[in-house]
Amino acid sequence: MTKTAFEPAPPTENDEIVVHTVKPRRNRRATLITIVTIAFLGLLAAVFGPGIFTPSTGADPATSMTAEQIIPLVVLVIMFIVATKWPVNIGVMGLVAAFGIGYFMLGMSDKEILADFPASIVLTIIGVTYFFSMAQHNGTIDIIVRNCVLLVRGKTMLLPWVFFLVAAALTSLGTFSPAAVALLAPAAIGFAYESRINPLLMGAFIINGAHAGGFSPLSVSGVLVHDIALENGFPISPIALFVASFVINLILSVLTVAVFALLGKIREGDGVANSDLDDTRSTRPRGQQIYTLLLIGAMLVCALGFGLPIGFVALSAGLLLALLNIKDQHKFVAGISWSTVLLVAGMITYVSLLTHVGVIDTLAHKALALGAPILIALVLCYVIGVGSAFASSTALLAAFIPLAGPLLSVSSLSATGTVAAIAIAATVVDVSPFSTAGALVVANVKEIHRQRVYRQLMMYAGAVVLVAPALAWALLVPTGFM
Numbered sequence: 001m002t003k004t005a006f007e008p009a010p011p012t013e014n015d016e017i018v019v020h021t022v023k024p025r026r027n028r029r030a031t032l033i034t035i036v037t038i039a040f041l042g043l044l045a046a047v048f049g050p051g052i053f054t055p056s057t058g059a060d061p062a063t064s065m066t067a068e069q070i071i072p073l074v075v076l077v078i079m080f081i082v083a084t085k086w087p088v089n090i091g092v093m094g095l096v097a098a099f100g101i102g103y104f105m106l107g108m109s110d111k112e113i114l115a116d117f118p119a120s121i122v123l124t125i126i127g128v129t130y131f132f133s134m135a136q137h138n139g140t141i142d143i144i145v146r147n148c149v150l151l152v153r154g155k156t157m158l159l160p161w162v163f164f165l166v167a168a169a170l171t172s173l174g175t176f177s178p179a180a181v182a183l184l185a186p187a188a189i190g191f192a193y194e195s196r197i198n199p200l201l202m203g204a205f206i207i208n209g210a211h212a213g214g215f216s217p218l219s220v221s222g223v224l225v226h227d228i229a230l231e232n233g234f235p236i237s238p239i240a241l242f243v244a245s246f247v248i249n250l251i252l253s254v255l256t257v258a259v260f261a262l263l264g265k266i267r268e269g270d271g272v273a274n275s276d277l278d279d280t281r282s283t284r285p286r287g288q289q290i291y292t293l294l295l296i297g298a299m300l301v302c303a304l305g306f307g308l309p310i311g312f313v314a315l316s317a318g319l320l321l322a323l324l325n326i327k328d329q330h331k332f333v334a335g336i337s338w339s340t341v342l343l344v345a346g347m348i349t350y351v352s353l354l355t356h357v358g359v360i361d362t363l364a365h366k367a368l369a370l371g372a373p374i375l376i377a378l379v380l381c382y383v384i385g386v387g388s389a390f391a392s393s394t395a396l397l398a399a400f401i402p403l404a405g406p407l408l409s410v411s412s413l414s415a416t417g418t419v420a421a422i423a424i425a426a427t428v429v430d431v432s433p434f435s436t437a438g439a440l441v442v443a444n445v446k447e448i449h450r451q452r453v454y455r456q457l458m459m460y461a462g463a464v465v466l467v468a469p470a471l472a473w474a475l476l477v478p479t480g481f482m
Helices: 025-048 067-085 090-105 119-137 140-150 156-172 177-194 199-212 220-231 238-262 288-305 310-322 326-334 338-356 359-368 373-388 393-409 415-431 436-444 447-476
Strands: none
Touching: 067 090, 067 338, 067 359, 067 393, 090 338, 119 140, 119 177, 119 220, 119 288, 119 310, 119 326, 119 338, 140 156, 140 177, 140 288, 156 177, 156 199, 156 238, 177 199, 177 415, 177 436, 199 238, 199 415, 199 436, 199 447, 220 238, 220 338, 220 393, 220 415, 238 415, 238 447, 288 310, 310 326, 338 359, 338 393, 359 393, 373 393, 373 415, 373 447, 393 415, 415 436, 415 447, 436 447
């Protein structure tokens, strides 16, 4: 049986996963990146029109783009293309571009450039990843997974749902979605083979589960979206955002099971369904694991019950746990998602610069001039969904959510519903094998199956890209539920 073995340092959103046995991947990736880049730019052109650079006679001067707006926008597009093609952190590019444009072109001081540096979000990322790197290191996550699996002994078809819920629980507590997939994929794929469940189905459930909890009030993505919306003048409900994400990913998982059942692809393999998935390791928490579970409970009470900032709460819990592991401090600090810190800090700083020079307002007003706000919201969902299949969803969230401000100010659309639809469309497409989560699924299947699973995951991701943005938009924007 495949053991539930966890790597010491789960990857973050920007870490590259290479599946060496899938040889055609490089050429396919280059081709698809080119296609997606063209499609992405084409969608932008469809939204904003050719008048973005050469406004027609009689156009409102307030919505005409100046050179100091066009140049930063072009730089942003170039940054996304570079980050998609090469493993360069887009946050670093954002900080450098913000300094170069702000200091040399706009005459801003360093303090002015960093005025909107997202200190609270950075603290949240550092705090939760610091704490959960220790929870993973001392085996607490392993204990949680194995206890949940024990609940379905003899009912193997419930296993995908167990891993869906475990992944959702991990991300809702603050674990990054790719990190949760990295923690669960070895165990989940192993149980899939033992139970003759299609490993692609199991992988899809892990990823959907990770996304389901990814926008909780305690998660980095949830805090990020809420804070960006608040800073741009349209506060949203953190609880409603979390519920919307959970429900839509739950619906996607139900649809996935239904499609797999219709195609007769739920069961596969030569193994024998086994109600005694034997694992001799204890499922009882001991010592530091009990202490860690108590700290997780205390974090929930402090953050949800008393409204304390999750960044400080997580750092405090991490410090209490670190005092029991003085010799392993370097491992815990290394577990902090520094690449995501750079990504978020750089992108928000650069987008703040775009807001400062009026790019966001101008683009939004041009989009509104093209048609009904409700349809513009649908196009934004597809633009960010297609882009996120290859680029960083976190970076795209930082760039696209501010566009919703002017859209909401001149319409009766729900702020929470519209922002939730855009945010969900950006993340549900991360099942692509070119994303970290998708690549982890491919990497954990048996070597002889990787080529096939890779192709199947490509087709599944394509279906999600077509369906998920429309589903999120249809359920959240026109209905006005939120």
